[in-house]
Amino acid sequence: MREEMRSGRRRQIEEAAYRLLEDRGYGGTSMLAVAKEARASNETLYRWYGDKRGLFKTMVASNAAATTAALKAAIGCGADPLATLDEVAPLLLSMLLGERAISLNRAAASDPSGELGATIAAAGRDSVLPLVEALIRQGLETGVLAAPSARVAAEWFLSLLVGDQQIRRVIRAMAALPEAEIRARAAAAMTAFRKLCAG
Amino acid sequence: MREEMRSGRRRQIEEAAYRLLEDRGYGGTSMLAVAKEARASNETLYRWYGDKRGLFKTMVASNAAATTAALKAAIGCGADPLATLDEVAPLLLSMLLGERAISLNRAAASDPSGELGATIAAAGRDSVLPLVEALIRQGLETGVLAAPSARVAAEWFLSLLVGDQQIRRVIRAMAALPEAEIRARAAAAMTAFRKLCAG
DNA sequence: CGTTTTCCGTACAGATGTGTACGCTCTGCG
DNA sequence: CGCAGAGCGTACACATCTGTACGGAAAACG
Numbered sequence: 106m107r108e109e110m111r112s113g114r115r116r117q118i119e120e121a122a123y124r125l126l127e128d129r130g131y132g133g134t135s136m137l138a139v140a141k142e143a144r145a146s147n148e149t150l151y152r153w154y155g156d157k158r159g160l161f162k163t164m165v166a167s168n169a170a171a172t173t174a175a176l177k178a179a180i181g182c183g184a185d186p187l188a189t190l191d192e193v194a195p196l197l198l199s200m201l202l203g204e205r206a207i208s209l210n211r212a213a214a215s216d217p218s219g220e221l222g223a224t225i226a227a228a229g230r231d232s233v234l235p236l237v238e239a240l241i242r243q244g245l246e247t248g249v250l251a252a253p254s255a256r257v258a259a260e261w262f263l264s265l266l267v268g269d270q271q272i273r274r275v276i277r278a279m280a281a282l283p284e285a286e287i288r289a290r291a292a293a294a295m296t297a298f299r300k301l302c303a304g
Numbered sequence: 305m306r307e308e309m310r311s312g313r314r315r316q317i318e319e320a321a322y323r324l325l326e327d328r329g330y331g332g333t334s335m336l337a338v339a340k341e342a343r344a345s346n347e348t349l350y351r352w353y354g355d356k357r358g359l360f361k362t363m364v365a366s367n368a369a370a371t372t373a374a375l376k377a378a379i380g381c382g383a384d385p386l387a388t389l390d391e392v393a394p395l396l397l398s399m400l401l402g403e404r405a406i407s408l409n410r411a412a413a414s415d416p417s418g419e420l421g422a423t424i425a426a427a428g429r430d431s432v433l434p435l436v437e438a439l440i441r442q443g444l445e446t447g448v449l450a451a452p453s454a455r456v457a458a459e460w461f462l463s464l465l466v467g468d469q470q471i472r473r474v475i476r477a478m479a480a481l482p483e484a485e486i487r488a489r490a491a492a493a494m495t496a497f498r499k500l501c502a503g
Numbered sequence: 504c505g506t507t508t509t510c511c512g513t514a515c516a517g518a519t520g521t522g523t524a525c526g527c528t529c530t531g532c533g
Numbered sequence: 534c535g536c537a538g539a540g541c542g543t544a545c546a547c548a549t550c551t552g553t554a555c556g557g558a559a560a561a562c563g
Binding site: 148 | 519520521522523524
């Protein structure tokens with residue numbers, strides 16, 4: 106089978122899995138249902154992904170990779186660290202609170218083995234935090250920022266930006282934020298961050 | 305049946321449910337298993353709690369109520385707002401990151417209806433935030449703190465204190481924090497908070 | 504002491520999930 | 534052209550969960 110077709114098919118299957126995940130949850134999404142939704146056979150699903158966890162692990166990994174890549178792109182082009190953070194903040198927030206990321210976090214919460222959660226952490230926070238950290242380190246070196254360490258400041262940044270929005274979204278205590286609110290929240294977080302890290 | 309015995313039995317059943325929830329997750333915990341673990345009959349469970357969600361909703365509500373009560377007690381006795389926050393911070397952190405609260409949040413993440421999440425939010429954050437807010441308002445009035453509003457400062461407090469620890473615990477990307485680390489984290493958060501809200 | 508209520512243990516029907524097996528079709532390739 | 538391989542659709546065995554039902558024991562209560 107041609108490689109392109111196969112990867113296209115995989116994407117279709119994963120799209121179908123996202124749709125079901127988003128309105129039935131992890132427990133309520135069966136492999137059979139995914140197969141039907143994607144008009145594929147469950148045998149194919151099992152052959153390609155091993156089992157249910159394998160399917161969602163793949164989705165988690167590729168989603169996290171996409172997030173990291175988008176962030177890297179945004180960071181790479183900027184020059185001034187603080188201006189870059191201003192730009193990165195709303196982007197990061199919208200990705201962390203987007204329907205897909207939240208659904209995958211719910212799935213990880215429902216997975217007793219912890220593999221999904223480990224994958225999210227490894228490809229998500231553990232990849233993103235160093236990027237922010239490096240950015241902040243630049244700010245520390247040029248003196249526009251002041252903090253005990255780049256690491257601590259990076260954690261402040263993320264805490265002020267995200268707060269408990271993520272967990273609240275995950276437990277369905279909060280609806281998705283419209284674009285305008287995302288920007289407003291990011292701006293507020295940056296104001297607080299600047300104050301906290303003022304020289 | 306004597307009232308005390310009945311409520312004692314209920315507690316036993318809920319303890320059993322916690323045990324199973326903690327090592328099998330929400331989806332993996334069946335009513336039958338809870339009944340067996342508690343040496344009760346599933347018919348009793350259904351009569352008392354209605355259904356699975358009812359059982360866990362009860363647990364969520366009583367756990368959140370206990371948290372709020374403990375917090376109220378800690379807040380009530382203090383006089384100086386900042387000193388009270390110092391005292392409240394580690395307490396709140398240990399409750400929010402404790403095994404029970406985390407397991408219940410996982411359950412809420414697994415519950416497609418959103419009822420568990422709504423209950424957590426209502427009895428949890430929505431009750432706790434005003435307490436912190438009131439405390440901070442005192443600080444604003446006496447001038448030891450400065451912030452755009454008590455509400456905003458209360459959210460800063462929670463964000464700096466908890467950060468993403470809760471979601472990371474929920475997806476099993478992080479183990480429980482030992483007591484010493486809780487205190488250290490609370491102290492660090494308070495330092496940052498003081499700086500952020502310095503007049 | 505007898506009646507009534509409650510609970511335990513077990514069983515049951517109905518539904519659904521997982522992971523595998525089996526024909527059938529279609530496509531790529533020699 | 535003919536064959537091999539892959540995927541689709543369906544079916545299957547097996548297990549499990551939910552919510553209800555029934556008989557018996559034990560305790561409360563008049």
